[in-house]
Structure formats: C-alpha cells, structure tokens
Amino acid sequence: MPSSLSESQPWHDPSSEGIPSLGIVEANSWTAAMVACDTMAKSARIAVVQAEWNDMLGAVIKIVGMPSDVSTAVEAGARVAETMKQLRSSVLLHRPDPDAIRAIISPPEYNALIEQSVVKQPVSESEIMSNPTAAGLALGFIETQGFTAVFEAIDTACKSAAVEVVGKEKLGGGYVTVVIRGDVAAVTAAVEAAKPKIEGLGKLIACHVIARPSQAALSLLPK
Numbered sequence: 001m002p003s004s005l006s007e008s009q010p011w012h013d014p015s016s017e018g019i020p021s022l023g024i025v026e027a028n029s030w031t032a033a034m035v036a037c038d039t040m041a042k043s044a045r046i047a048v049v050q051a052e053w054n055d056m057l058g059a060v061i062k063i064v065g066m067p068s069d070v071s072t073a074v075e076a077g078a079r080v081a082e083t084m085k086q087l088r089s090s091v092l093l094h095r096p097d098p099d100a101i102r103a104i105i106s107p108p109e110y111n112a113l114i115e116q117s118v119v120k121q122p123v124s125e126s127e128i129m130s131n132p133t134a135a136g137l138a139l140g141f142i143e144t145q146g147f148t149a150v151f152e153a154i155d156t157a158c159k160s161a162a163v164e165v166v167g168k169e170k171l172g173g174g175y176v177t178v179v180i181r182g183d184v185a186a187v188t189a190a191v192e193a194a195k196p197k198i199e200g201l202g203k204l205i206a207c208h209v210i211a212r213p214s215q216a217a218l219s220l221l222p223k
Helices: 030-043 067-083 098-104 125-129 147-160 184-198
Strands: 021-027 046-053 059-065 087-094 138-145 164-172 175-182 203-210
Touching: 021 030, 021 067, 021 098, 030 046, 030 059, 030 067, 030 138, 030 175, 030 203, 046 067, 059 067, 067 087, 138 147, 138 184, 147 175, 147 184, 175 184, 184 203
Parallel strands: none
Antiparallel strands: 021 059, 021 087, 046 059, 138 175, 138 203, 164 175
C-alpha cells in the first residue's frame, strides 16, 4: 500500500503555491465518497486535503500530490464511485493557480439546517493512532434517504453482530449515513442484516464494507 504524504512536504498545505496537482472526485453519496477516498489513498501516494458537501447531495473529496499519483488516484476513485452508480464528476488540475486555490479549498463552514460542518478537515495521523485498536477494524456504511429507514437499519445491524456505531453524517436531501466498525465478519454480517429493513421505510442509497480502511478514510470519519 502506498504511504501517505508527509506533512513536511510543501504541497501538504493547500495554501502553498507549490501544489504539483490537485484532484477532485465528487459523488452523489457520502458512502461512495468515502469508498473513493479509501481507494485513492490505497492506489497512489497522495494526501487528502478536505471533504466538502453541497445541498444537492454532492460530496467532494479533494486530494493533492505529484501529477502521476493524483492522476492514478482520481481514476481509481472515480471508477469505484461509478461502479457504485454514485459518481457525479472528477477532475485533475495540474499546477492549480494560487488564486484559484482560494476558491477550491474552502474555509470551515457549519450548516445549521443539517446541524453539522459541511467542510471536513482530515484529522492528523497521531489522532488516528491514539486508538490503534479502532484503527485496525473494518468500517461499515449504511446510507438511506430517510431517517426512519436508517434508524431501523442500524438497530438491526447492532443487534445482529458485535459492532460499534462510529457516528452519523447528513448529506442533505434526506440522505443519512451511519458508520459502524468491528471485525470484518461482524461488520459484514451487520450490514447484510440491515439491508432488508430499509425497504418500505425509505430508500437504500448505499451499503458498503471497507475491510482495511486507509488512514485517509479514517481521518474523515464523523466524530
């Protein structure tokens, strides 16, 4: 697995004028965006700058790195989001203009309507490793359109296997994602048990298990 970029490298700071390349993958669901993020981090040596939501079901992952790495990562991330039928768009920007960076990289923003931040900065590697046991567990994502559906689904998931709820993300448009973790077998069993409970209560957007999550994916988990 490619190693992550060091914070000492100049392009790790998005305000730097020395960013070789910047990649963007936009998905229609938070689950697909997180799977794309994990895939990109595992496919090339890149750093995740931030994730950002809009109010039309879009979730954007922004990465930086050397041109060949960012190109490989964006292609891989877009491909997996497309496989999940959730890809909105992707783009690769070589040597982005410093003035453009001020618009592309967003300041912190809180959305009072969905009661959460809509610009997510990745936590540091040290914060991830402060709980090394949790960092080694699989992640499960259950995303629905409608609260009732996801509440029923997560209750079933927790009753079906030994999993822990990490948190909840709201994307707008009624899209809600609950993230769970545990060993691979438990998370898989929990997600599979939850799926049938969604029918009739809401719309299933995505369910996915990441067996060995990258630090990039772990850095964007809900707190």
